[in-house]
Each structure stands twice: as C-alpha cells, then as structure tokens.
Amino acid sequence: MFARVEAGRQDSGGVSFSRLRRDPQSFLKLILLGFALVGLPLIIALINSAFSIDRLADQSRKAVYQAAQIAHSSRALADEIATMERAVRQTHILGDPSLLDNYFRAHVKFEVMAASLSELSLHVEQKDLLMQLQAAEALIFEKVSAVRQSPAELSDLIGNFALLRDSARTFFSVGYTLIEREVDEMQDMAGYARFTVGWQLLALIPFAILLAFFFSVRIARPIRQIDEAIRNMGQGELYKAIRVDGPQDLVYFGERLDWMRRRLLKLEEQKTRFLQHVSHELKTPLTAMREGADLLVEGVAGELTEEQQRIARILHSNSMQLQRRIEDLLSYSALQAEKAALVRHEADLTQILESVLHDQNLIIMSKGLRIDLSCPTLILDCDEQKIKVIVDNLLSNAVKFSPPGGCIRIWTSKTTGMAQLDIVDAGLGVDESDREKVFEPFYQGRRVLDSHVRGTGLGLSIAREYALAHGGDIELVPQVGLGAHFRVTIPVCDPEVHS
Structure with a gap:
C-alpha cells in the first residue's frame, strides 16, 4: 500500500509542485496565515494610532512645560523690574546710595531669568522682544551704575522703568498669545490624528472583513468537498471522482478518500457479479423443481392422494416465491450494472x-x-x-x-x-x-x-x-x-x- 501511495505521489509530482506555490502545505498553516493577514491591517492601524497619540502627548507635554516656564519667568522678570524701580526710587528720595544694592541684586536676577528664557524654544517674535527687553534693561543699568554716587541724578532714569514694564507686559502677552496659537495647533493635530485613525479604521475594517471572508471560503471549500465526498459515498454514488483543493494535507486526504471510493466501487462490482452468478446458478435447478411440482400437481406422474396434492401445491407455491426472490436479485444486479433500459409502449x-x-x-x-x-x-x-x-x-x-x-x-x-x-x-x-x-x-x-x-x-x-x-x-x-x-x-x- 505504501508503494502505491509513493507512486501516486510521484505521478502527481508536477501537480503537487504547482500547488505548493499557491497553497500552504498544511491546514494549520492556512488558518495561521489567514489569522495573520486578517489581523495585520488592524495591528498596523493600532500601531500607527499609538505613534500618533504618543507624538501628540509628547508635544503637549513640551508645550505645557514651555508655557509654564515662560509664564513663571515672565512674572519673575516683571517682579525684578518692579524691585529695581523701587530701589532707584528709594535711593533718589532718601539720597542713600547703599539702597542701590537691592537694585544690583535684582539686576543680577533679571539677567539670570532672561538667560534662562533665551535657552527655551521661543518663537522668533518672543526672542526679538526678549532681546529688546534685555537691551533696555542693560542701558538703564549702565546709567544707574554711572550715577550711583549721585542719587539726585536718578530722577531722569525713573521714567525709563515705565517703558521697561511695558516691554515686559508685551513679552508676557505675546507669550500667552503664542501659547494659545500652539494649543490651537495641537487641537488641529489632534483632529487630524482622529481623522486619520477614523479613515484607517473605515478603510481597514472592510479590508479585514474581505480577507476574513476570503480565507473562510478557502478554509471551508476543502471541508465542504470532503463532506460532499463522504455523503456521496454514503449514498452509494461511487462513480464520481473525489477531488479536494486546498492545503496539501487535505489534498492528500482527498486522494485517500478517492482510493477508498475506488476500492468500494471494486467491491460493489464484485458483489454484483457474485449476485448475478449465484442467481443464475440457482435459477436453473429451481426451474426444474418448479416444473416438477407443476407436473405432480397436474397428475402427469399419476394420480396423487389429497395429502400428496397438498404437499405438491406447497412445493409449487414455495418454488414460485423462491423464483421471485431470485428474479429480484437479478433485477437488482441489472440495476446496479445500469442495464435496466426502458422499453416504452x-x-x-x-x-x-x-x-x-x-x-x-x-x-x-x-x-x-x-x-x-x-x-x-x-x-x-x-x-x-x-x-x-x-x-x-x-x-x-x-x-x-x-x-x-x-x-x-x-x-x-x-x-x-x-x-x-x-x-x-x-x-x-x-x-x-x-x-x-x-x-x-x-x-x-x-x-x-x-x-x-x-x-x-x-x-x-x-x-x-x-x-x-x-x-x-x-x-x-x-x-x-x-x-x-x-x-x-x-x-x-x-x-x-x-x-
């Protein structure tokens, strides 16, 4: 049997090789491939959505951090400007140059805050305002340093602090305006990410459903062919060849079913021939028995007693029944051999x-x-x-x-x-x-x-x-x-x- 199987494999080598290119070699591989291809588009969409959300979250975190830094530093600059203005006013009113120490300490803090702001990722407009603010403050610092021993001359510089406060407020308001603009950009980005994810889902879900339907058909078709083949064999339809398309293990299973079909067909033919031969062999002696019983009933061999006639009639009746049974076997054999042609009239x-x-x-x-x-x-x-x-x-x-x-x-x-x-x-x-x-x-x-x-x-x-x-x-x-x-x-x- 193994030799026949190997020979069958060699005979169908070209067909098997061509099938190997199109179909997986096993039913399990086909199922795994189907699940992988159906799930892959959805996995890609999920990964892309995760990256989009991560980018949006990172940018939001940076924007929030930068907004907090700008707001804090802007308030600190305004506080230091107020401190410097207050120190200059007190020095001018009281005429004590030692009070300018508060100014110089506020100046140092102002420069530190301005330096920290310049290190942030500011917009061009913010950078220009910060540079103008630093230049105006440096100019006031030079003038204050020049007249620090003459408090009376500080009166001309007090008015410059009002311009410096205005510049600080302008920088602060511009910062908030730019933050609002960035928040709007993040909202637009979030809307675009939402639109992209929705579009991907609308595109990929039908695609995944189509893939699932395709692989369902691919998986169900060989199963349906095997089921039909088994049902046909169960109903005695043995003349139809069995062919299973799909993975190689199911194709091989179909070949074994076809081998079983051919074997059953051969056994059915042997049974039919046996019935024909046995029926014909039985019909000849039975005909002689029936004719002999007819002769006895008709009295050809001599007059019979009533008991003998009853026995002869029983023989005749049972021989007729046996003849009908044999004729049934012959009719069934003819049907199986497809010899029962109709002669209509x-x-x-x-x-x-x-x-x-x-x-x-x-x-x-x-x-x-x-x-x-x-x-x-x-x-x-x-x-x-x-x-x-x-x-x-x-x-x-x-x-x-x-x-x-x-x-x-x-x-x-x-x-x-x-x-x-x-x-x-x-x-x-x-x-x-x-x-x-x-x-x-x-x-x-x-x-x-x-x-x-x-x-x-x-x-x-x-x-x-x-x-x-x-x-x-x-x-x-x-x-x-x-x-x-x-x-x-x-x-x-x-x-x-x-x-």
Whole structure:
C-alpha cells in the first residue's frame, strides 16, 4: 500500500509542485496565515494610532512645560523690574546710595531669568522682544551704575522703568498669545490624528472583513468537498471522482478518500457479479423443481392422494416465491450494472393489476385475504414489464404482512398528468424507525414475519428504482391506524416525447 501511495505521489509530482506555490502545505498553516493577514491591517492601524497619540502627548507635554516656564519667568522678570524701580526710587528720595544694592541684586536676577528664557524654544517674535527687553534693561543699568554716587541724578532714569514694564507686559502677552496659537495647533493635530485613525479604521475594517471572508471560503471549500465526498459515498454514488483543493494535507486526504471510493466501487462490482452468478446458478435447478411440482400437481406422474396434492401445491407455491426472490436479485444486479433500459409502449394499468392479482391468487386464497379494488382505465406510456414488477413487489409485500382474513385496498387515480396507484395492507404498518430506510437495498424492517422463506429486502428498492426510471416515485404515506400505505406515481405520458 505504501508503494502505491509513493507512486501516486510521484505521478502527481508536477501537480503537487504547482500547488505548493499557491497553497500552504498544511491546514494549520492556512488558518495561521489567514489569522495573520486578517489581523495585520488592524495591528498596523493600532500601531500607527499609538505613534500618533504618543507624538501628540509628547508635544503637549513640551508645550505645557514651555508655557509654564515662560509664564513663571515672565512674572519673575516683571517682579525684578518692579524691585529695581523701587530701589532707584528709594535711593533718589532718601539720597542713600547703599539702597542701590537691592537694585544690583535684582539686576543680577533679571539677567539670570532672561538667560534662562533665551535657552527655551521661543518663537522668533518672543526672542526679538526678549532681546529688546534685555537691551533696555542693560542701558538703564549702565546709567544707574554711572550715577550711583549721585542719587539726585536718578530722577531722569525713573521714567525709563515705565517703558521697561511695558516691554515686559508685551513679552508676557505675546507669550500667552503664542501659547494659545500652539494649543490651537495641537487641537488641529489632534483632529487630524482622529481623522486619520477614523479613515484607517473605515478603510481597514472592510479590508479585514474581505480577507476574513476570503480565507473562510478557502478554509471551508476543502471541508465542504470532503463532506460532499463522504455523503456521496454514503449514498452509494461511487462513480464520481473525489477531488479536494486546498492545503496539501487535505489534498492528500482527498486522494485517500478517492482510493477508498475506488476500492468500494471494486467491491460493489464484485458483489454484483457474485449476485448475478449465484442467481443464475440457482435459477436453473429451481426451474426444474418448479416444473416438477407443476407436473405432480397436474397428475402427469399419476394420480396423487389429497395429502400428496397438498404437499405438491406447497412445493409449487414455495418454488414460485423462491423464483421471485431470485428474479429480484437479478433485477437488482441489472440495476446496479445500469442495464435496466426502458422499453416504452402504451399499457393499461388495470390489466397489469389484474394480471398480478391472477399470478398471486393462490397465496391470496390460502390466507383468505379480500381485495378491495377500484381501478378505472388508465393508459400509461411505460415499460409494461417493469410496471408489473413494481405492482407485483408492492402487492407481495401487502399480502405478506396482512393477517389471514384481512383486506387489501387498491385504488388508482389521475392528477395533473400523473397516475397514482395506492396499496394499503391490513398489517401492523411500518415502524417509525424504519420509514427512512424502508427503500434501501437488503434492508429488513423490525416487523419481519416468521416464515420459511424470508424476503431479500430488494422488492421496494427495485420498485422505487423502476418508478424513478419512469420519471415517477414511490412514497410511504403516513397512515392513521393499522396498515402500510404505499403510493406509486407514474407519468401518464412520456415527458421526453411531449417536451
């Protein structure tokens, strides 16, 4: 077996190599690849959103820190300017040069604050105002240093501090204006980031859904093919080759299923040949037995006593039943070999029924059964012999399961171009668990009567195959009360001729 598998692999080497380029080698890899490709766009969108939020947060942090620094330093500059102005005023009023020490200390702090501000990432407008403020303060410092020993001359410099305060306020207000502008820019950036994330989600979510649908189809298709192949084999459809597309392990699984199909087909053919051979081998001696029983019943070999005639009739009846069973096996073999071609011609359903009733009259009389027949004339375009087999199998089934003295009802009708034949026996009916299997070949239901000659389980199966071949069907009609109700529908005219 392994040699055959390796040979099959070598024969399909070119096909397998081409499939390797398109499909993953395993079902697990296909699932993992599908999850990866479906999740990748969303992961990219999440990473991009995280980077955008991080950039926005960093810029917001820097802006807040710089705004706090500018506000603090601006207030400190204003305080130092006020301190310097107060020191100059006190020195001028009191005439004490030692009071200018407060001015010089405030001047040093002013320079430190201005230097720290200049190190910040200021806008050009802020830098220009800061440089102008530093230059104005340096000019006042030079003048104050020049007249520090003459407090009376400081009166001309007091007015310069008003300009210096105005410059400081202008720097402060410009700083807040620029901060507001930066806040607006951050809001715009946040809006743009929000728009970008929304656009990415709107674009990527449908794309991810499409990818998920694509891989779902890719994953479901080989599973569906395997399921269909198993269902076909379960229903006996063994002539259709099995092919599975997809990952290499599922392709190989499909090849093994096809090997099983071919094996089952070979076994089915062997079984059919066996049935044909055995049936033919049994038919020849059985024919001799039946003819011998006929001769005994007719008295050709001499007059028989009443007991001997009863035994001869039993032999004749049972040989006829065995012949029907063998004919069922032959008919089933012909169906399996697709040799059951129809030979259509016009036939009267009433005459077919009367012929079948005449053939089974002996067993009907022996069981004391009553036949309630209602059959108007119905002309069918059919294979008369096969319709007779259908009726014979259904009637035999009804006679077999009806108790002695029971009544079998038979009637026909015509509806919308279809002829209906209904046969209802007087037995116990069909068990609920057997309803779906009653037409399967060789199936024996739970309610099987004890008899020396058991049925083959082929009668209903052959009858249904013949009905389907005519374009009709046989169904088991739900019955209220006792009895099994079978209904046959056959087209009145050949649909191929009238289409």
